[in-house]
Amino acid sequence: MINIMTIDLEDWYQDVELKYWHHYEDRIVQNTNKLLTILDETNAHATFFVLGYNAERFPELIENINDKNHEIATHGYDHTPLLKQTPTKFEKELTKSIKILERITKEKIIGYRAPIFSIVQETSWAIDILKKHVKYDSSIFPVKTPLYSNPNGPRFPYRLLSLDTKMDGEGDFFEFPPATYRIPILRKNIPIAGGFYLRLFPYRWIKYGIERINKEKQPAICYLHPWEIDPKQPKIKSYKWWHYYNLDKTEKRFRRLLRDFKFISIKEYLEYK
Template sequence: MMHNALSVDVEDWFQVGAFERTIDRSDWEGLTHRVERNTDAVLDLFAQAGVTATFFTLGWVAERYPALMRRIAEAGHEVASHGYDHARVFTFTPEQFRADLRKARAILEDASGQKVSGYRAPSFSIDPRTPWAHPILAEEGYAYSSSVAPIRHDHYGWPDSPRFAWKPVAGSDLLELPVTTAKLGQRTLAAGGGGFFRLLPYGFSRWAIRQVNGQAQRPAIIYFHPWEIDPDQPRVAGAPLRSRVRHYTNLSVMARKLRRLTQDFAWTRVDALIAQEAARAA
């Protein structure tokens, strides 16, 4: 049976891209923090299912909840970087990006006791605007990035990216592992998890993963956020309607869908796929 990669983008309900223009970073500290309880609930769900995963974690979160990082590591999961405070990569200069990488990694490694070798850009914000991002990741010693969504989307996307693992830096072993997409005729469909998994019928995700595993003979890379299993989180009344619909729809069914997902497919950490995917990378 093929193993797919399950990943969790560890950030709190107020740190998401959908609310970045509504909630100011200076207000984060005073808001109700729910990331620890929600991530612990994810850890319990994974323990019951007997799966391991990769937790792409904000340095901001690890700084405040170091014991949570230790629990993730001690449960056999991979701790990887999601940057420090969810700033999109294309908002940085190259020097600022390098500084953000170093800051987040130092915090994550200190808190978890694990070496951090993986990175996921907030909101999949490595794209044609950031030609320096992958070379800097390679220079900083990262083994892989999972920062590209090879789709068209109003918030992110690099539709011309390869759909599966590729090497973005000549002469480097750095691997880019895009989140999963499916094909419907000539159309490339987002199928990597997150809001697409939560909002669409479960059957769509099952079909997409089976297509990737069967027709393409490649592992799927799926992600979600701890806040997606928290229907009781605060509501942001001032956010745009589209953002509120995307963020709050189907929160109450997400945990049940995740349990089904863990039963229907075999799962592992992202770093467990590196050697296999490097051999097939473009």
């Protein structure tokens, strides 16, 4: 069974407001290089959802990732959640970020992930815009938490028509929902896709959850941020505890994940299908 690894390429400070970013130390290059080494060790490939802002500042880093046969996709330009955007602004930033990435990779960009998985009911207008510019999205987290609210969304890759799509539909636009574990009797989805959840839950839960997904002959779609393997990053007051929780354990868990399962990028998965 194969699974899908994705990396949201952003620095440790990029969840604070854009106007403060320039105050903080860049650690994205060193952390991403470390991630690339770890991925190499198990011959794993990943899709990197890159912020246009970061690509403009570190084009060699993006080139380096692309040269290692990982996929470059877009995470928008400056990490503004969709709830704070208008359709016009969203489309402008999306096309801007795609152009920056295509100039660097000289390849077509076909995938998108919204900042903090922010495609929800109120921002479902984004789907029709995405269909015009890319082939797939990976932002609809089928869980209910204070951040996301798509508890009834499909749990496995599917053809997406609108946010109300309940199963694999028609068309050639795909959705790759981050991995969840479905509690049998409660019929509730628990996020297990990586990132904060890889830091929060015991590793054996994550492993069990992915095994369950693979038992259904489906890939688990996992994710991580480069800053999550960096316990030495600065501490800032505006961040809540969850940003820093178990950062010193992530690298070890990520390595185990890559040893226990085989991972490829979304682009490879689409070609392989």
